[in-house]
Amino acid sequence: MIVAGCDVGSLTAKAVIMNDGEILASAVTRAGTKPKESAERVLDIALTMAGLRRDDIQYAVGTGYGKDQIPFVNQSESEISCHAKGAWWRMPSARMVIDIGGQDAKAIKMDENGAIVRYVYNDKCASGTGRFLEVMAEALGVPLEDMGSLSEASTEKLTISNQCVIFAETEVVSLINERKKPQDIARALHKALASRVASLAKSIGVTEDIVMTGGVAKNSGVFKALSEGLGLPVKSLPDMDPQINGALGAALIAGEKMKK
Secondary structure, three states: OOEEEEEEEEOEEEEEEOOOEEEEEEEEOOOOOOOOHHHHHHHHHHHHHHHHOOHHHHHEEOOOHHHHHHOOOOOOOOOHHHHHHHHHHHHOOOOOOEEEEOOOEEEEEEOOOOOEEEEEEEEOOOOOHHHHHHHHHHOOOOHHHHHHHHHEEEEEOOOOOOOOHHHHHHHHHHHHHOOHHHHHHHHHHHHHHHHHHHHHHHHHOOOOEEEEEEEEHHHHHHHHHHHHHOOOOOEEOOOOOOOHHHHHHHHHOOOOOOOO
């Protein structure tokens, strides 16, 4: 029973292929301007990794920003449902998922059976998203993937008072002109982003275990800052790329549809 899940976001496309509850392959690639092409490209990568063809997939579910433009899926599901499903399947003790993607952030509260209790979503402002860090990394002249390790070398506590991307960028430039160290600015930026996301999560009631997913979950600095902002430890899903969680949930839903 081979099924697939495809999550096309604003910045990346993800695909997961499963067989009887086992992950056969997963792939992540940069999304282009056309969700259809991004979806087909990432699925083909995953199929090659699994040694399969498209005809081998018996059911596919799509999710994410471009879910309605994925041509090969049998149905589409909300990101909320897919992220909750993927996180609970990988970590049944999880009661909250915080997903920070390129253009949005979401917090999802679940019960002991993985059912969604409450959720909150932010896709109206870039603060609290991966785009915020992307812009700030450019302002600092630092590769985005190095921001986490850079912040770990911080020795001075700085504060970024503006959460708006435009004003925060201006504030970063001012700190650079004041000859503040990049590692200290990076740490302040992580704290600012985490503060925004923590407020989002607290609005629906924070409870353990908390897992963080999405591309920003690869940033150790944000991970640490979010734990501090919530006052509770934030965990990562074991043995899994945090970016594929939505696609994983979509594949799990596809498997459930096949069983029915």
